[in-house]
Amino acid sequence: MALCGYFNFSNSILTTPNSNKEILRRLEAKRFERRLHSKEKKLARNRCETGSPHKARTPKEESRFHRGIARGVDKDAPRRIILEVPKVLDLTTNYDETAEFVRDIRIAVLRQKHFLLLDFNLTERIYPTALLLLLAEIHRCRLLHGNDRVTGTYPKSQALERLFIRTGFFELLGVKPKIKASAMSYPMEYIRFHSDRRLDASMPRRLREELLGDKVAMHPKAGRRLYRALTEAMINVGQHAYPDYAVKAHAIRGRWWMAGHVNKSKKELMITFCDLGVGIPDTLPKLHAWEKIHSALSILPGIKPNDGEMIKAGMILGRSRTREQHRGRGLNDLRSFIDTAGAGEMYIFSRKGRYRYRAGNDEDVWNSNISISGTFIKWTVPLACVTDWVDIDEAIIDD
Amino acid sequence: MKPLLTIDIAKQFSVLPAGRDPNDGPDSGERFRREFLVPAFAEYDKVVVVLDGAEGYGSSFLDESFGGLIRVEGMTAAELHRRLEVISNEDETFRDEVWDYIDSTLPKKS
Numbered sequence: 001m002a003l004c005g006y007f008n009f010s011n012s013i014l015t016t017p018n019s020n021k022e023i024l025r026r027l028e029a030k031r032f033e034r035r036l037h038s039k040e041k042k043l044a045r046n047r048c049e050t051g052s053p054h055k056a057r058t059p060k061e062e063s064r065f066h067r068g069i070a071r072g073v074d075k076d077a078p079r080r081i082i083l084e085v086p087k088v089l090d091l092t093t094n095y096d097e098t099a100e101f102v103r104d105i106r107i108a109v110l111r112q113k114h115f116l117l118l119d120f121n122l123t124e125r126i127y128p129t130a131l132l133l134l135l136a137e138i139h140r141c142r143l144l145h146g147n148d149r150v151t152g153t154y155p156k157s158q159a160l161e162r163l164f165i166r167t168g169f170f171e172l173l174g175v176k177p178k179i180k181a182s183a184m185s186y187p188m189e190y191i192r193f194h195s196d197r198r199l200d201a202s203m204p205r206r207l208r209e210e211l212l213g214d215k216v217a218m219h220p221k222a223g224r225r226l227y228r229a230l231t232e233a234m235i236n237v238g239q240h241a242y243p244d245y246a247v248k249a250h251a252i253r254g255r256w257w258m259a260g261h262v263n264k265s266k267k268e269l270m271i272t273f274c275d276l277g278v279g280i281p282d283t284l285p286k287l288h289a290w291e292k293i294h295s296a297l298s299i300l301p302g303i304k305p306n307d308g309e310m311i312k313a314g315m316i317l318g319r320s321r322t323r324e325q326h327r328g329r330g331l332n333d334l335r336s337f338i339d340t341a342g343a344g345e346m347y348i349f350s351r352k353g354r355y356r357y358r359a360g361n362d363e364d365v366w367n368s369n370i371s372i373s374g375t376f377i378k379w380t381v382p383l384a385c386v387t388d389w390v391d392i393d394e395a396i397i398d399d
Numbered sequence: 400m401k402p403l404l405t406i407d408i409a410k411q412f413s414v415l416p417a418g419r420d421p422n423d424g425p426d427s428g429e430r431f432r433r434e435f436l437v438p439a440f441a442e443y444d445k446v447v448v449v450l451d452g453a454e455g456y457g458s459s460f461l462d463e464s465f466g467g468l469i470r471v472e473g474m475t476a477a478e479l480h481r482r483l484e485v486i487s488n489e490d491e492t493f494r495d496e497v498w499d500y501i502d503s504t505l506p507k508k509s
Contacts, residue, residue: 199424201415205454224490227455231417235459238423333458 080115080151081108085123089130091349091376098130099370102137106373109141109149116141118152118173123160128190128261129347129378131167132272135193136257136374138172140276143251147174154178167259168192186213187262187269187389197254199234201227207271211260212387222386225340226271226379230258232330233273233377240287241277241375252276267383267391268344271337276374279351280331281310288317307353308365315355315363337379337386344381350374404443406435409452419459428463436464437472440482450487450494461493466500473507 083105089098108114126134138150152173155161164170165177167190191210194203204227208218218226234256242253261270277283284293294301296316297309305313318332338346338359348355351373354366383389408416412435413426420429439446450456465483468474479501487494 199418201417201424201426201454221490224455228457231455232457232459235418235423235457330457330459 080117082117082119083108084119087122088125090127091129091133092347095368096370099372102133102372103370105137109145116150120153120155123155124157126160128259128270128272132193132257132259132274133372133376135169135172136274136276139195140252144249151175163190166190187211187216189262189264191260193257193259195255195257199231199238201231204230207260211262216387216389218387222340225336229334229337230273232333236330237275237277240283241275243278246278269381269383269386271379274374274376279375280314281307281351281353284310284314292317306367307351308355308367311348311350311353311355312363312365334377338381341381341385343385347378349376400444401442403445404439405447405449406439407449414453416453416460417457419463428460428467432464432467436468445482447484447486450485451489456493461496462500465497466504469501469504469506471507475506476501
């Protein structure tokens with residue numbers, strides 16, 4: 001502050017230069033300004049290197065990151081810092097904390113080049129949406145910086161440990177399971193995540209088979225719509241998510257992650273899909289003119305739509321059959337699975353925006369302060385609407 | 400010109416058709432158009448395309464295959480209405496979508 005005061009003072013003297021002496025003084029002040037900026041930059045860099053992963057953090061963020069740091073360094077690996085995983089991770093009900101935590105991993109590993117130990121001691125639940133995002137982020141860290149870059153502790157909850165084993169999360173963290181995963185019956189509650197860098201059109205069928213087995217069949221029309229939604233999601237990633245100007249790493253370009261989940265108590269099927277690219281709000285203006293985006297959202301030119309509105313604009317423009325535009329329609333294909341089911345909902349999280357589509361053309365958008373860095377899609381449909389599954393317990397009660 | 404050719408996508412091309420161009424994937428709409436539709440229209444007066452049997456279709460495949468006949472190959476919507484028949488008994492919305500792309504695509508600039 002004192003330095004800034006001095007700088008303002010010297011500037012005010014030089015507002016009316018009328019001699020060579022004053023010109024020299026002005027040059028000196030400019031040099032001083034440059035030195036001050038470089039000193040500030042250096043200070044900020046040092047702050048980051050000594051624990052704070054981000055320059056401008058909210059007090060809540062600050063306290064959580066320092067709580068992680070305060071646990072100290074890992075005794076077995078002095079270069080490894082410990083990051084405490086929150087109690088509940090979920091993108092739909094606990095977005096801010098989840099997105100913030102995943103961002104902390106990204107900053108600590110990708111920007112600061114730390115080795116990381118995720119401490120699951122306090123963690124009670126990780127919902128499928130948060131799990132896939134976490135898996136994707138850790139997978140990216142390992143692909144870019146090596147397999148030993150991120151690891152984790154055992155969670156206290158055995159259910160969580162079983163979840164980590166089944167989804168491949170422990171394998172990704174390089175943690176050897178302590179317990180054996182018990183045998184499960186179809187439909188499977190969790191399956192191992194999938195990831196690739198190209199369109200894999202056989203994946204929707206594999207996902208169906210892994211989740212439902214051969215005793216539960218998906219209705220053919222729902223299967224075709226799931227195929228449409230997932231293949232178009234993969235194509236979107238390949239074409240738009242990782243542009244040359246933003247992503248240099250070969251191992252990441254075009255990469256997507258996918259998982260499936262059946263909630264037997266709620267009788268729901270959930271498919272999750274994500275990429276870690278630039279996000280729909282960044283790619284949409286490259287596919288459609290700003291006038292069309294404004295017109296789709298019915299907002300005046302010059303007003304910048306937020307990220308949530310940009311996702312909605314992408315969906316509206318994907319529906320339109322304009323004669324000039326033949327690309328950029330794939331986004332709308334994502335909804336077809338919900339429309340065919342006639343029930344359920346689809347969420348798209350992209351950067352700071354959230355979009356929800358419910359069967360019956362019901363759309364909502366939100367905006368957050370924290371970006372998830374990429375695009376995340378979640379489809380949730382009632383099992384009975386897309387499969388021939390019969391709940392045996394319920395059937396017995398009915399009899 | 401021969402009278403009629405039937406192309407069954409699932410049997411003759413792929414059960415996993417997807418993507419717009421070969422950058423998207425091997426069984427793209429562009430490859431289907433170039434290797435099946437264009438030679439068929441050059442040799443036959445009427446072409447029947449059967450969509451049944453495949454895992455499904457995305458908008459990029461259908462648009463590039465059929466919209467591409469107008470946008471890239473220079474055919475007209477009127478000509479296609481006369482010479483093309485699309486069969487999609489399993490899911491009629493795919494057939495409607497094909498005609499939607501044909502009718503909404505701008506002709507090739509000469």
